[in-house]
Amino acid sequence: MRILVIEDEAKVASFIRRALEEESYAVDACADGGKGLELASAGCYDLVILDLMLPGLPGIEVLKTLRKDQVSVPVLILTAHSQVNQKVKGLDAGADDYLTKPFAIEELLARVRVLLRRGSGEAAGVLQIEDLVLNPASREVTRGGRRIELTAKEYALLEYLMRNTGRVLTRPMIAEHVWNQDFDTFTNVIDVYVNYLRNKIDRGQDRKLIHTIRGSGYALKAE
Numbered sequence: 001m002r003i004l005v006i007e008d009e010a011k012v013a014s015f016i017r018r019a020l021e022e023e024s025y026a027v028d029a030c031a032d033g034g035k036g037l038e039l040a041s042a043g044c045y046d047l048v049i050l051d052l053m054l055p056g057l058p059g060i061e062v063l064k065t066l067r068k069d070q071v072s073v074p075v076l077i078l079t080a081h082s083q084v085n086q087k088v089k090g091l092d093a094g095a096d097d098y099l100t101k102p103f104a105i106e107e108l109l110a111r112v113r114v115l116l117r118r119g120s121g122e123a124a125g126v127l128q129i130e131d132l133v134l135n136p137a138s139r140e141v142t143r144g145g146r147r148i149e150l151t152a153k154e155y156a157l158l159e160y161l162m163r164n165t166g167r168v169l170t171r172p173m174i175a176e177h178v179w180n181q182d183f184d185t186f187t188n189v190i191d192v193y194v195n196y197l198r199n200k201i202d203r204g205q206d207r208k209l210i211h212t213i214r215g216s217g218y219a220l221k222a223e
Contacts, residue, residue, distance in 0.1 A: 001025050001026070001046040001047065001116050001156075001159070001160070001177065002025070002026040002027075002044065002045050002046050002176060002177045002178075003020055003025050003026070003027050003028075003045060003046065003048070003049065003112070004028050004029070004030075004036070004039055004040055004045045004047070004048045004049070005017055005020075005027060005028070005029040005030075005048075005049045006029075006030055006031075006033065006036030006039075006040070006048065006051060006054065006062065007029065007031065007049070007078070008031040008032070008051060008053070008054050008055055009051070010031070012101075013031065015105075016029075016049065016078075016105075016108070017029050019105050019108070019109065020109075020112070021152070022152065023109060023112075023139075023152075024139075024152045024153070024155045024156035024159065025112075025156070026156065026178055026179050031054075031055070032054065032055055032056040032057075033054035033055065033056040033058060033059060033061065033062050034056040035056070036048075036050070036054065036062055037057060037062045037065055037066070040062070040066055040071065040073060041065075041066065041069060041071055043071065044176050044177075045073050046073070046074070046116055046177070047073065047074050047075075047076065047112060047115055047116055048066075048073055048074070048075045048076070049076045049078050049112075050062060050063060050075055050076065050077050050078065050095075051077075051078055051079055052077060052079040052081055052086075053079065053080070059077065060089065060090065063075055063077070063090070063094050063095060064093050064094065066094070067093065067094035074096045074097075074115040074116070074118065075094065075095050075097075076095070076096065076097045076098075076099060076112065076115060077090045077095045077097070077098045077099070078099050078100075078101065078103070078108070079098075079100060079101065080100065080101045081100070082100040096115055096118070097111050097114075097115060099111060113136065113137075117136075127159070127162040127163065127165075129162065129165050129209060129220060129222060130207060130209065130222050131143055131144045131145075132201060132209055134158060134162050136159065139155060141155070141158065143201055143205070144205075148200050148201065149200075150197075150200065151196075153178070153193060154193060154196055154197055154200070157174065157178050157193050157194070158197055158201070158220075160174065160178050161197075161210070161218070161219075161220035162220060164220070165220050165221060166219065166220075166221045167219060168213045168217055168218070169218055169219065170216060170217040171190050171191075171217055174190050174217065174218070175190060178190075194212075194218055198210050207222065207223050208223060209221065209222065209223075211223075
């Protein structure tokens with residue numbers, strides 16, 4: 001899942017970004033409302049975390065413009081404004097959730113998980129294909145009951161594949177959702193990580209789940 005953080009306080013943005021990346025999310029960040037609107041409007045994010053007090057363009061105007069342009073990405077407002085009328089204003093403008101500063105990072109991450117589930121149309125719970133099971137809450141992955149240890153990036157790649165079971169995912173699609181905007185698309189990093197996953201998930205298994213779609217990309221599906 002790819003998340004955009006629009007926050008002008010450098011320390012706060014860095015703190016949020018680091019916490020999200022530790023949870024295997026791909027994260028982009030910007031400190032300007034106008035730039036944030038441009039990025040969010042591109043339609044390549046699964047969630048936007050938005051501050052209200054931004055240079056260039058206030059956060060509430062970023063939100064209103066997104067909704068006016070029918071950009072339906074979930075938006076979590078993160079701001080120091082704690083007054084009820086400010087919360088109502090933000091939610092009425094189209095925000096999906098509202099969290100005030102200071103905040104506990106555990107609560108932020110929990111709200112992020114809820115909004116991402118809601119945005120994907122999935123209920124809370126595990127992802128499963130055949131005997132491969134991924135639990136987003138505990139970040140535990142098993143196949144045939146055997147626990148599989150994954151790095152943060154391997155986990156992010158597998159989760160993206162499992163949330164799109166049966167769908168052919170091109171390399172640009174994978175780069176967009178698993179890596180951030182600084183990713184060099186001319187490298188073979190994606191192919192390397194797919195091979196890492198194959199070695200951990202499909203090696204020794206009679207039924208392979210990760211498939212190469214020649215000329216297109218990859219798909220996770222039952223044979």
